[in-house]
Amino acid sequence: AMIIFLAIKLVTGRVRKAVEEWEHADPESAFILHLIERFPRLEQAREIRSLPVRFALILIPLIAILIPLGQAFMRLQKEISRQRQENVIRREVTDIWQQHFQQRSNGVLRSTIDTLTVAEKDGALDIRMRVFDDETYGAGEKSEFVNLIASRLARSPDSIRLRLTEIPTASVLTSLRKTEKESSQPSLSELHADLSQRIDGALRGIELPVGARLVGREVVTGATGKLRLNVVYLCDTNIEGDARASLIGDIRTRLDDPTTEVSLERIPTDIGYIDFVRRSSSIPVLGLLQLDFVGRVMKQSPGLSLVVSLPSSSREATSVQNERFEAVIGHLESRWQISANRISRSAESGEERTRLRVQLTGSVGTPSPQ
Numbered sequence: 001a002m003i004i005f006l007a008i009k010l011v012t013g014r015v016r017k018a019v020e021e022w023e024h025a026d027p028e029s030a031f032i033l034h035l036i037e038r039f040p041r042l043e044q045a046r047e048i049r050s051l052p053v054r055f056a057l058i059l060i061p062l063i064a065i066l067i068p069l070g071q072a073f074m075r076l077q078k079e080i081s082r083q084r085q086e087n088v089i090r091r092e093v094t095d096i097w098q099q100h101f102q103q104r105s106n107g108v109l110r111s112t113i114d115t116l117t118v119a120e121k122d123g124a125l126d127i128r129m130r131v132f133d134d135e136t137y138g139a140g141e142k143s144e145f146v147n148l149i150a151s152r153l154a155r156s157p158d159s160i161r162l163r164l165t166e167i168p169t170a171s172v173l174t175s176l177r178k179t180e181k182e183s184s185q186p187s188l189s190e191l192h193a194d195l196s197q198r199i200d201g202a203l204r205g206i207e208l209p210v211g212a213r214l215v216g217r218e219v220v221t222g223a224t225g226k227l228r229l230n231v232v233y234l235c236d237t238n239i240e241g242d243a244r245a246s247l248i249g250d251i252r253t254r255l256d257d258p259t260t261e262v263s264l265e266r267i268p269t270d271i272g273y274i275d276f277v278r279r280s281s282s283i284p285v286l287g288l289l290q291l292d293f294v295g296r297v298m299k300q301s302p303g304l305s306l307v308v309s310l311p312s313s314s315r316e317a318t319s320v321q322n323e324r325f326e327a328v329i330g331h332l333e334s335r336w337q338i339s340a341n342r343i344s345r346s347a348e349s350g351e352e353r354t355r356l357r358v359q360l361t362g363s364v365g366t367p368s369p370q
Contacts, residue, residue: 002055082120089118089153093127096148101141110134114167123159130165137166195219199229202254209243211235215267215301228261232301236269267297274328279316281323283331291328295336306332309348 023029097113104110111133119126127149142164150157199219208214212235220228231251233239239247248262271294274287283291298304308328310321325345332338 002058006052006055086118089125090116092152093118093129093149096145096152097129100148101137101145104135111137111166125153125155125160126163127160128163128165130167132167132169134169136168137164199255202251203231206247206250206254208233208247209235209239211237212239215297215304226259226261227255227257228263229255230263230265232265232267234267234269234304238266239264267301276324279320281320281327283324283327288331291331292335295332295338298332298338298342299336305342305344306338308343308345310345311348 023033094113094116102109102111102113111131114130114132115128116130117128142162146157146160146162149155149162150160196219199217203214203217206214212233214231215234216232218230218232220230229251244264247264251262252258252260271290274290275284276282276287277284294306298306308325310325329340329343332343333340
C-alpha cells in the first residue's frame with residue numbers, strides 16, 4: 001500500500017493540507033493532537049511525516065526480521081531435501097528386500113518389514129531394519145543385501161551400515177520353546193552320568209597320604225540338593241587331623257562346591273585272623289563275618305584282591321590247610337560271586353597257630369562308583 005501511495009504521489013501539499021484540516025475537525029484526532037502538544041518529544045516525532053521516511057522506518061525492521069526468517073527457510077529447504085532423499089533411499093531399500101530376501105526360493109513368504117529408517121551420519125548411510133521372519137538371515141545374506149544397496153545407490157559398500165533386527169514369528173517361537181524344552185530336560189541316566197563324570201574327574205589324581213589308596217566313592221543327593229560324597233580308601237591307619245581336613249578341602253575345591261559334605265571311609269589292609277578248630281576246615285562264625293566283610297568290599301571295588309596267608313610252620317597236615325583255603329574261596333564265590341582268580345595264598349613264617357590271615361591288596365585307578 002505504501003508503494004502505491006508513493007507511485008501516485010500522495011505526498012503533495014494539497015493532500016497534506018486536507019489531512020491537517022481533517023485532523024483538527026475530527027474530535028478523536030483533535031484529542032490526540034492536544035495530547036501530543038503537551039509532550040514536546042512526541043511533537044518532534046510527529047514531524048517525521050514524510051511518506052518515504054515512514055516507509056524506511058517500516059522497511060528496516062522487516063529487513064531485520066527477514067534475516068532469521070531466511071535462515072529458517074533455508075533450514076526448512078534442507079530438511080525437505082533430506083526427507084525426499086531418505087524417502088528415495090527407503091523406497092530403494094524396500095524394493096531390494098522385497099525382490100531378493102522377502103521370499104524363499106519356492107515363493108513362500110519368509111519375512112516382512114516392520115520398521116525401516118535411514119539416516120546420513122558422518123558420511124555413512126545408517127540403515128536400521130526390523131523384520132518378522134520365519135528363518136534367520138546369515139552373514140552372507142546380509143553382506144549381499146548391503147552390496148545390492150550400494151550398487152543401486154552408486155555408493156561404496158563400506159559407507160553403508162546395516163543394523164538388522166530379526167523378530168521370530170509365533171510359529172518359530174513355538175518351535176524354539178519346544179526344542180528348548182526337549183533339550184533342557186536331560187534324562188535321569190544323563191544326569192547320573194554327568195555327575196559321575198564330574199566326581200570322577202575331581203577325584204582323579206588326588207593326593208592321598210603315604211600308604212593310602214583310593215578304592216571307590218559313594219554319592220548321595222538329598223531333597224535339598226546338597227551333595228554328600230563318601231570317599232573309600234585302603235590304608236593301614238585312618239586319615240586324621242590336618243591331613244583329613246586338607247584332603248576334604250581339596251575335594252571340595254576340585255568339585256567347585258564348598259557345600260559338599262565329604263566323608264572318608266577306611267578299608268583296613270589287614271582284616272585279621274580266622275581261628276579254625278584244630279584239624280577242621282569249617283569256617284567259624286566270626287570267620288564268616290570277616291569273610292562277608294571282605295566279600296562285600298571286593299564286590300564293591302573290583303580293583304581289589306585277597307591274599308590268604310597260611311602258617312608255613314603249622315603242625316597240621318597240608319591237606320587241612322588246602323581245605324581251609326578252598327573253603328574260603330567257596331564261601332566268597334557262592335555268597336559274593338568273587339572270582340577265584342582274585343584270591344591268592346601265601347606262606348607266613350613264625351606262626352604256630354592254625355589260623356588264616358586275610359589281607360586286601362591291589363592298585364586302584366579310577367574309583368569305582370558305589
